[in-house]
Amino acid sequence: MAKRILVVEDNDLNRKLFCDVLKSQGFAVEPVADGRDALERAREFVPNLIIMDIQLPNVSGLDLIEAAKKDPTLRTIPVLAVTAYAGKGDEERIREAGAEGYLAKPVSIGPFMQAVRALV
Secondary structure (H helix, E strand, O other): OOOEEEEEOOOHHHHHHHHHHHHHOOOEEEEEOOHHHHHHHHHHHOOOEEEEEOOOOOOOHHHHHHHHHHOOOOOOOOEEEEEOOOOOOHHHHHHHHOOOEEEEOOOOHHHHHHHHHHHO
């Protein structure tokens, strides 16, 4: 059975790229454009990994990671944070929120798949 990955990304091109690459590698993918839907979709889809954009409209990816890690159903699902906001201290803050992986945008396919495989 294919491993399941929830992709939370508001940018249409990035979301499509991540989903297309993951599907080509045999993963079952559920795209989410609006972070406000992310946790509910995660509970329904029950992914093996959540790929989380940090800068989302309406809600912060950091807040979503923290909420997921407090949720009994979601807390064991690893999170790969992907962000264009890669300033000093950001990776530490994102990991403190509960993300097991971190990638700065722009993301190259090789390191992206390496990070995904390390977490699923």
